[in-house]
Amino acid sequence: MASQTYYSNGKLLLTGEYIVLDGAEALAVPTRFGQNLVVKEGKSDFLKWTSFDVDQNIWFTDTIAIESIKNKKGSEQNSSVKNTLIEILHHAHIQNPEVLANRGYEVETHLTFPRNWGLGTSSTLINNIAQWFQIDAFKLLNSSFGGSGYDIACAQTDQPIVYQLIEEQPTFSVVPFNPSFKAHIYFVYLNQKQSSRSAIANYLTQRHKSVGIVSKINKITQQIIACKTLSEFAKLMEYHEILMSEILETTTIKERFFSDFKGVVKSLGAWGGDFIMVISPENPEAYFHEKGYDKVLKYHEIIYP
Incomplete structure (x- = not known):
């Protein structure tokens, strides 16, 4: 064949x-x-x-x-x-x-x-x-x-x-998610792999605390798809991060590593590894390079067009 x-x-x-x-x-x-x-x-x-x-x-x-x-x-x-x-x-x-x-x-x-x-x-x-x-x-x-x-x-x-x-x-x-402000959305690799399997297993022991959160996350997801401005997008993602921090009883990635950063930092997937999303009016590459994170990708460099 x-x-x-x-x-x-x-x-x-x-x-x-x-x-x-x-x-x-x-x-x-x-x-x-x-x-x-x-x-x-x-x-x-x-x-x-x-x-x-x-x-x-x-x-x-x-x-x-x-x-x-x-x-x-x-x-x-x-x-x-x-x-x-x-x-x-x-x-x-x-x-x-x-x-x-x-x-x-x-x-x-x-x-x-x-x-x-x-x-x-x-x-x-x-x-x-x-x-x-x-x-x-x-x-x-x-x-x-x-x-x-x-x-x-x-x-x-x-x-x-x-x-x-x-x-x-x-x-x-x-869904028609193609934000006009995507030039201000970046993805930074954290130089460490996080096991999805173990992260999920850990979440399943905490999930009893998630009562009522599904409707909140649904609302955020729909608002993010519909939102038209960078500031609104940033606020929604920040709110999402705070909610998840409470459920997982884990400090946010920003609090842990990037507390002096001027923009918004959001964990993606299994918290603590792989990529984070960064929302910033200014190009944040210099900031993250200085912190030792050299892989900073622009939205169009990683997301399917």
Whole structure:
């Protein structure tokens, strides 16, 4: 067979982090960065898998027996990447056994962003595998990694969305979020990776405090989509950050690291890692560079146009 290539977008969650798990409306945007998956036929009974980072360096490679995938037989050595891959492929196989029947493959994955950026290394992989197997990516997520699924929705969509779990089922719709003041919105990488899984687990122990917050977050999300001025946008994002700080019993990222900054700083996704959003009338690059954060991206450099 000729090689088949699948692609999925990365993601950023602008509102509704954590509370999206309780049914809040969350504003999410796909990124310009993502991941490709290239599949071609290989030696029978085996899957040769090679993963490349953004610099085209191999960060994972292995040959896995198809039987190991069918029977979910993980590696006895301490190879969490291999075992996670087998887990995902096993659940994909359950949903569509035809793909791995009587044939082997050579598979390559190619990231277009650094692995530690937290833009969806796992979600883009799951969505790509789902495309390859022609199965439901949300079901594959639920049976492997878990999570709200907003990242899968971004992987499949080229425009901003409002994402919501209704009776635990994913629903999302494209929204006209294209702020005229986006030149004053920046994204700063914090130089540390935050595990979404552990952050979610921690939130689930606190969620009893979130009674009544879903409606507040829904209102903020809708106001942010509709707002016309930078000052209103900044106030709404600041209010969102304060609400989440109270629920999570965690000081805001601004209080912890950037208390002297003149603009607004908002956590994104799992608090304490990956990217933050910065809203500032002046270009804040010099401020963050001085603090040791050299990766400051403008809105148009990271968000899908």
